[in-house]
Amino acid sequence: MSSNSSSPLTGAADRAAATTAGRPAGQRGAIRLHNVSQRYGTGADAVTAVGPVDLDVPPGEFLVLVGASGCGKSTLLRLIAGFEPATVGDVEVSGGAPVPGVTSGVVFQQPRLFPWKTVGGNVDLALKYAKVPKSERAARRNELLERVGLDDTAHRRIWEISGGQQQRVAIARALAAETSLLLLDEPFAALDALTRERLQEDVRAVSSDNGRTNVFVTHSADEAAFLGSRIIVLTKRPGRVALDLSSTLPRTGVEPEELRGSPEYAALRAEIGAAVKEAAVA
Numbered sequence: 001m002s003s004n005s006s007s008p009l010t011g012a013a014d015r016a017a018a019t020t021a022g023r024p025a026g027q028r029g030a031i032r033l034h035n036v037s038q039r040y041g042t043g044a045d046a047v048t049a050v051g052p053v054d055l056d057v058p059p060g061e062f063l064v065l066v067g068a069s070g071c072g073k074s075t076l077l078r079l080i081a082g083f084e085p086a087t088v089g090d091v092e093v094s095g096g097a098p099v100p101g102v103t104s105g106v107v108f109q110q111p112r113l114f115p116w117k118t119v120g121g122n123v124d125l126a127l128k129y130a131k132v133p134k135s136e137r138a139a140r141r142n143e144l145l146e147r148v149g150l151d152d153t154a155h156r157r158i159w160e161i162s163g164g165q166q167q168r169v170a171i172a173r174a175l176a177a178e179t180s181l182l183l184l185d186e187p188f189a190a191l192d193a194l195t196r197e198r199l200q201e202d203v204r205a206v207s208s209d210n211g212r213t214n215v216f217v218t219h220s221a222d223e224a225a226f227l228g229s230r231i232i233v234l235t236k237r238p239g240r241v242a243l244d245l246s247s248t249l250p251r252t253g254v255e256p257e258e259l260r261g262s263p264e265y266a267a268l269r270a271e272i273g274a275a276v277k278e279a280a281v282a
């Protein structure tokens, strides 16, 4: 992936603005959770998965939600995506209610691609859903594939590319709509360690394109320390904020190897790891 931070295509920013038309410009990509709890089931079977949680995330943040299995990370992400309403409290994205497919793009653990389409065809479809004019789609598709390091694979079928490449296609697809918020739910959990590291580097490099906000869910303290500008450790279920940390690691102008080898990264990773362990038993 290239780390070029500007979109060469005119119209993209306008479309991004159109997806959140009527919302305050300064709020695009901002997230606000006020007294949010999420319950599933009723009576004796009722489970409180999350909450109460209060959270203010300004535009441009790379927020990582980290915690033990079952603590409610994906639930929080689904609430922010607008896939389900909160049982209690308010969720705001870009200054209003979250709207699935409009206020955010989502990347899941499994790429969820259309196997009968080519790599380029999958991205084209996302551009079509994002209402990108037909005349602009080929250029935009090529730009997105280049952005995720897949410029020479547009013609290939999904089953002809590796799991890591499939996840890159999923990221390109999520970027296609130019939403001001990208939600990533353990997108690299199923990948081998080397591919995972490469994709982390790539996601870190493109994360601040157009001032986008990112929310990334993971179990891994390494991944949280490497990616996050802000890291939230959740308690065991019902997930609440156990620790809210701002990272001082540089976001640009540093090689990934240098970052991973730095004492500051090691200290942050250790702090997150200890907090996750403590929160899982508290």
Ligand SMILES: Nc1ncnc2c1ncn2[C@@H]1O[C@H](COP(=O)(O)OP(=O)(O)OP(=O)(O)O)[C@@H](O)[C@H]1O
Pocket: 040, 041, 047, 048, 049, 067, 068, 069, 070, 071, 072, 073, 074, 075, 076, 219, 237
């Ligand atoms: N639709 C649902 N109905 C009932 N219970 C649910 C539902 N969704 C989540 N839960 C429960 O809520 C809790 C939190 O689930 P969630 O998937 O958000 O956790 P998580 O931290 O993302 O877990 P993991 O890291 O294992 O993916 C779990 O106990 C889960 O079983």
